[in-house]
Each structure stands twice: as C-alpha cells, then as structure tokens.
C-alpha cells in the first residue's frame with residue numbers, strides 16, 4: 001500500500017471528523033471517498049493507536065445469494081420454470097424433461113409437487129393449479145435488495161443453498177482524546193533538506209525506540225543433522241580418533257563387501273538392497289595381490305578359516321555401487337594401514353550411505369552412518385564394551401545393554417541398547433563387533449592385531465533430540481525449512 005494512499009485516507013478521516021461527530025460506517029465512508037475498505041480500516045486502526053480517533057468495531061450480517069440463487073432470481077425458480085413449461089393440457093414426462101435443464105427439472109419436480117402445483121403421473125405431467133406465484137424468486141430479489149425477509153423463508157432458502165450469510169466487519173469512528181484535523185507526523189530523521197529549509201526548528205522528532213527490534217539478520221542455518229554431526233565429531237576427536245576420508249559415495253563391491261569377507265551370494269549384495277551403478281558399472285583399479293588373497297579366503301579359507309567354499313567371481317567384485325555402509329571406508333583404511341609398519345589407530349567416519357530400502361517414518365534410501373574403530377594388538381571384546389560405554393556415555397547414554405548379533409564381517413557381534421529415560425524403554429542405539437580375521441589377515445595386518453568397531457546412524461539421535469517424528473521432515477525433498485531455521489542447538493550427553 002503506497003504511503004500517499006494511507007496519508008490521503010488519514011487526512012480524509014481527520015478532515016471529515018472536523019465537521020462531523022462520527023463516521024457511522026467505515027465501509028460507506030470508504031465507498032463514498034473511493035478508498036478500499038481495508039485501507040480505511042488499517043488507517044483507522046493506526047489513528048486509534050495514536051488516540052487521534054476513537055474507533056468502535058461494528059459487525060453486520062446480511063444474506064447474499066449464491067450463484068444458484070442469483071440464477072433463479074434472474075430466470076425464476078426451478079419449480080416455477082417447470083410449472084411454466086407444462087401446457088394446460090399437460091405433457092409427457094420425457095417431453096417436459098427435454099424442455100428443461102436436468103438440474104432444474106430434478107429440483108423443479110420436487111418443489112412443484114411439494115407446492116401441489118403439478119400432478120406427476122407415471123408418464124404424464126399435468127397442472128393442478130392454473131396460476132402459481134414464484135415466491136422463491138421474489139424472496140431472492142428482496143434479499144438481493146436488502147429488504148427484510150422472515151426467518152422461516154430465510155431458513156428455507158438457506159436449506160436450498162440459494163443464500164448464504166455474509167458477515168461484514170468495520171468501524172464507527174469518533175474524535176479521539178488526541179484528535180487533530182491533521183496528524184503532526186513526527187519526523188523520523190533529520191535530513192539535509194530539513195537543515196537547508198531550516199524547517200527542522202518546527203519539526204517534532206519521533207522518540208527513539210531503543211527497544212525496537214532491528215531488522216532480523218537472515219543468516220545461514222545449520223541443519224540439525226550437521227549440528228549433531230559436529231557434536232559426535234567432537235566426541236570422537238576428544239577420544240583421540242582420526243576422521244576417515246569418506247568423500248566417495250561410489251564404491252566398488254570389492255571394498256564394500258568382498259574385503260569385509262561378505263560372500264558374493266549374500267542377500268545384501270543384490271539390487272533389492274543395494275544401488276548398483278550402470279555407468280561406470282565396474283571399478284578400474286584394485287590391488288591385484290590383495291584381491292588374490294580375498295578370492296582365496298572366500299573360496300577356500302586360510303588362517304584356520306575354512307572360508308565359504310564357493311566360486312568367487314572377479315566381475316562381481318568389480319561392480320560399482322553406492323556404498324551401503326561407511327565400513328567400506330574402514331576396509332580401505334585398514335588395508336592402507338596394513339601396507340605400512342603396524343601402528344595402532346583409532347578411526348571414525350560420519351557420512352552418507354545408501355540402501356535400496358522401503359521409505360517409511362524412520363527410513364530413507366540414504367542415511368548418515370557413524371562408525372568408530374580401534375585397531376591395536378590384543379584388543380578384546382571387553383575393550384569394545386569399554387569403549388562403547390565411554391562413547392555412548394558422552395552421548396548421554398550411560399545405561400547400556402548388549403545383545404549378541406550377526407554381521408558377515410564381525411565375530412562376535414553385538415547390538416547395543418540404551419535405556420531412554422524419556423521413552424521409559426530400551427532403545428537400539430547401534431551395532432558393533434570385532435572384525436573377522438578372514439577380513440584382517442588377507443590385508444596383511446599382523447596376527448595379534450584386533451580391530452573393534454561399532455556403528456549407528458546420525459538420523460536416529462537427531463530425530464530423538466529434536467523430537468522429530470518423521471524422518472522425511474528432517475532430511476530429503478520434503479524437509480520443513482522452518483524446522484531448520486527454528487531449531488535450537490540440542491546439547492547431546494552431559
């Protein structure tokens with residue numbers, strides 16, 4: 001709304017009240033002076049705020065015709081149209097039907113019979129009265145001209161959806177305690193022109209409102225997932241872990257599965273669970289000597305393992321896919337570690353993994369996996385349980401329980417449960433295990449080196465911390481940006 005229109009409206013109202021006690025109806029006032037009623041109401045509200053005027057809310061209800069009502073007011077009610085279409089000698093039903101619009105015929109019949117205007121025999125229609133008065137049309141016209149109509153008729157027309165109630169809100173306005181024919185606009189700025197014109201002496205300057213909120217400064221907003229990621233990252237760094245490079249969503253089946261001693265016929269390796277790439281469909285480069293040892297361990301075992309005893313196919317290992325877990329990065333890093341004189345390592349990764357799963361409230365086709373691993377001589381399951389207590393207590397989960405589980409690449413394996421005070425129940429918070437020798441030894445790691453590892457998702461803790469019920473509100477095309485903007489930092493753990 002341009003400033004001038006508002007000022008014009010303001011001046012019009014104040015000027016009118018100079019010579020008149022009251023503006024009885026803001027709508028008529030607007031209409032008479034050619035302003036839109038909304039503009040006038042906004043200006044009245046402002047002047048009322050400055051106490052220049054005293055405005056009272058007034059409310060008017062009136063009946064207006066629906067489109068159907070307007071039609072009948074124009075061409076007559078259906079029953080009257082039907083009655084008029086029946087010649088004095090009567091008419092065959094189907095002929096009458098042809099003369100009228102189907103809706104008019106249908107309603108017309110009901111009403112004309114009700115009004116005992118016509119006789120509708122099986123095939124013949126005849127008049128029961130010579131003259132009928134189109135009361136409905138007359139009532140509709142009276143309502144159109146704002147003439148009074150009794151309640152009973154109103155209800156009948158309302159039932160026939162020919163009229164609806166329109167509520168109109170407006171104001172009546174009188175002079176206010178601070179009334180003046182012209183509002184002295186307090187200057188909000190001392191401009192060069194004021195100084196040049198010297199009119200600054202007369203000017204009244206608006207009070208500074210030091211508690212006025214400044215323009216909200218729009219800034220970037222960290223996605224809740226990234227806020228929790230940063231907290232988990234800090235926990236790992238505080239525990240002396242190094243981040244693994246996870247900047248390759250595309251992986252070969254070899255590092256994602258074979259290197260982890262996951263057999264080639266394992267159900268997770270078919271396209272129902274895994275996104276395989278059409279282009280580039282197969283990997284170009286693998287460490288040949290190591291591949292030989294992996295083939296060996298799968299086909300006929302070694303290192304006291306009898307292996308899987310199946311015919312291992314290189315082309316299967318070459319297939320490119322979207323990694324299904326960041327454990328694929330762990331296998332690369334452990335292999336790299338084995339190519340150097342052994343040194344203990346603590347590694348972690350937090351990045352996207354992709355699984356061809358049905359999407360539901362807690363599952364998308366991609367999520368962020370958090371993984372930690374410790375590689376050192378003589379590590380035991382006790383060390384794993386110990387580090388899990390340390391890690392999860394920093395996430396605020398001190399009460400843990402472990403349930404034996406199975407993963408192709410760890411033995412023993414454990415699902416991790418934490419007692420959630422809020423939900424008053426045990427929640428599955430992750431999975432873990434000791435990487436199998438069939439995975440580690442072909443890499444070239446020393447006999448006595450053990451690797452304990454665990455994993456969980458980033459989405460689940462974020463959903464619980466931010467009270468997000470549906471993962472689609474948190475991540476993906478249907479994210480609620482408001483949630484991203486509004487979300488506070490939720491402190492994990494302590």
Ligand code: FB9
Pocket residue numbers: 327369370371397407410420427428429430431432433453454455456457458460461462464465
């Ligand atoms: O995150 C999971 N749960 C969880 C984690 C934290 C949490 O915090 C709350 C604030 C309190 C709440 C819940 N889960 C793992 C458990 C379940 O949600 C599970 O149903 C879904 N899992 C995902 C896989 O779904 C197919 C979560 C994801 C998961 C599971 C296993 C691993 C990683 C992610 C792993 C592993 C692993 C095992 C051994 C060696 C190396 C890695």
